[in-house]
Amino acid sequence: MKIGLTGGIGCGKSTVVQFFVQAGWRTLETDAVVRDCLASDAAVHAALSERWGKAVFHTDGRVDRKAVAARVFTNVQELAWLESLLHPLVRQAWEVAIEGAPEANWLVEIPLLFEKRLETGFNLIVCVTSPSDVVERRMFDRGYTRDEIAQRRLNQMPLEEKVRRADCVISNAGSLEFLKQQTKRLIAQTDSH
Numbered sequence: 001m002k003i004g005l006t007g008g009i010g011c012g013k014s015t016v017v018q019f020f021v022q023a024g025w026r027t028l029e030t031d032a033v034v035r036d037c038l039a040s041d042a043a044v045h046a047a048l049s050e051r052w053g054k055a056v057f058h059t060d061g062r063v064d065r066k067a068v069a070a071r072v073f074t075n076v077q078e079l080a081w082l083e084s085l086l087h088p089l090v091r092q093a094w095e096v097a098i099e100g101a102p103e104a105n106w107l108v109e110i111p112l113l114f115e116k117r118l119e120t121g122f123n124l125i126v127c128v129t130s131p132s133d134v135v136e137r138r139m140f141d142r143g144y145t146r147d148e149i150a151q152r153r154l155n156q157m158p159l160e161e162k163v164r165r166a167d168c169v170i171s172n173a174g175s176l177e178f179l180k181q182q183t184k185r186l187i188a189q190t191d192s193h
Helices: 013-022 030-040 042-056 065-072 076-100 132-141 146-154 159-165 176-191
Strands: 002-007 026-029 106-109 124-129 168-171
Touching (some): 013 176, 030 076, 076 106
Parallel strands (some): 002 106, 026 106
């Protein structure tokens, strides 16, 4: 079974991923792959440097992810360029992982799953939702400003549309236990097929 997991920013996708890990599923979080590429991929560093120079690097040579975000979330062409650089690497990462253990149950978390038309690679699409005010509180706690949250939302399909397209919806509107119970029920249903 291959499940594609999506949802809005700050809706709790990573928490759901951890529940799948606890249930023995293999998982891959595409945001983590992006972080790894930005942290240690020499070809990615070279491309960023060629495109934007030293402006997106800390003095110690690490990529300044906030500086990158400030460029791409306010400029649609720059975002398209960055996605064209990173998305093939991300897709390759999950395809190689699944090829390495094709008999395993896999959950791949992809925030832009619908935006990038990746549904066909999965048996089931699950969307995690959360009320807007709860999301904003979580994002503020992570250090995001109201403007940064708005910019990211503009680059994602509206959550209502993701819900409409998904095969299954998990609501992160209550307690952590409520989220866990919904996830466990979904895992039990998929394990029985």
